[in-house]
Amino acid sequence: MSKIVELINVFALLSLLAVGGGTAVLPEMEHVTVERRHWVTDTQFTEIYSLGQLAPGPNMTCVALIGYEVSGLAGLLAVLVAFFFPACLLCYFVSKVWDAAEGSPWRDAVQRGMAPIVIGLMLAGCYALGKTASYNPAKDWDFNLLTLGIGAAVAIILTLTRINPALTILAGGAAGFFFLG
Amino acid sequence: MSEAAPRVSLGKLFSVFALIGVTSFGGGIVAYLRRALVDKEKWLDEDGFMAALEISQTLPGLNSTNMSVIVGRRLRGAAGALAATLGMILPGAVIVTGLGFAYVALRHDPKVAVVLTGVAAAAVGLLLQVTLKIGWKQLIRPQDLIFVVVVFVLVGIFHVSLLVTLVVVAPLAIWMHRPRTEKEPA
Structure with missing residues (x-):
């Protein structure tokens, strides 16, 4: 039971800190769930995030699997509610009063001021995932060259084409199967 | 509306x-x-x-x-x-x-583990590409780049709590973009 309460506390706070979308809380989520609470290993965290890229809908629903690792289905439901409900409730009430601020120059200031913060957080998220997924010091250099190469190839392909990103994730899995095995 | x-x-x-x-x-x-x-x-x-x-x-x-x-x-x-x-x-x-x-x-099946490794490696590439695509404007503007770097280092490297980072950095960043053209009525 106390585990459920801990899960709710952690994910409800993350919900309200998710400025600029769910990926902005990735570095904090990784730090809290892996390094501080030891709920999942860094490899598990990265794999759970990656599974989220293969499911439709908001890709952060995968965080529910951290709850599943900690306390089964009850943990899964607890995380799902804790991660989505607080931000939705906030949005419900703030969006009611937001229209009243229409035309305020401060609205623009908030948006332009927050933009670089969100980018900094997203880069920190890349780093939090990449330090296990792209470069794993426990593995050989040729293994790491391949994982770095897969990530670089995905980034380049997505920049140059309009292919569905989920397909590049599947291709990454196929590359892992054939070349990393 | x-x-x-x-x-x-x-x-x-x-x-x-x-x-x-x-x-x-x-x-x-x-x-x-x-x-x-x-x-x-x-x-x-x-x-x-x-x-x-x-x-x-x-x-x-x-x-x-x-x-x-x-x-x-x-x-x-x-x-x-x-x-x-x-x-x-x-x-x-x-x-x-x-x-x-x-x-x-x-996940402990070695064949599944290497597929997951490939999937995770690809997911990092996807996240990086999305970040660069929506953030290139912030990355080439020096006054924004400072905030990108500060936030990255605080949260990503030193693991300063996100709450603390936002409370300290966000007001500064918003202040930098404060409305300047309009004169406040006296």
Whole structure:
């Protein structure tokens, strides 16, 4: 039971800190769930995030699997509610009063001021995932060259084409199967 | 929004958002939302959609669920917000739960482990590409780049709590962009 309460506390706070979308809380989520609470290993965290890229809908629903690792289905439901409900409730009430601020120059200031913060957080998220997924010091250099190469190839392909990103994730899995095995 | 909102049933709201939730593979959910809400159902016009998106992006939480809350509320109040948001989340949550069961059962299989390694390596590339695509303007402007670097170092390297980082850095960043053209009345 106390585990459920801990899960709710952690994910409800993350919900309200998710400025600029769910990926902005990735570095904090990784730090809290892996390094501080030891709920999942860094490899598990990265794999759970990656599974989220293969499911439709908001890709952060995968965080529910951290709850599943900690306390089964009850943990899964607890995380799902804790991660989505607080931000939705906030949005419900703030969006009611937001229209009243229409035309305020401060609205623009908030948006332009927050933009670089969100980018900094997203880069920190890349780093939090990449330090296990792209470069794993426990593995050989040729293994790491391949994982770095897969990530670089995905980034380049997505920049140059309009292919569905989920397909590049599947291709990454196929590359892992054939070349990393 | 002042335009007369059409009367939409809660079931319809749920099903439209559930359809978006189940068909939007690979991120980019905003494009799916626009197609369904503006082009197909005509629940919002282009300006209404952009206004809702602007709120969704500024407030904490996922853009997709915030959009569901806003659109659901405008059409049917609190019940509408709940129906739309559940529609958005549930299909993906069910599928990700299924993937999760398979993951827990199979992850120690060495063949599955290398597939997951490849998937994770690709996911980093995807996240990096998305970050660069939406952030290139901030990365080439020195006064923004400073904030990008400071936040990256504080949160990513030194693991300063996100709450503390936001409380300290966000007011500074917003102050940098404070409105300057208008004169305050004396």
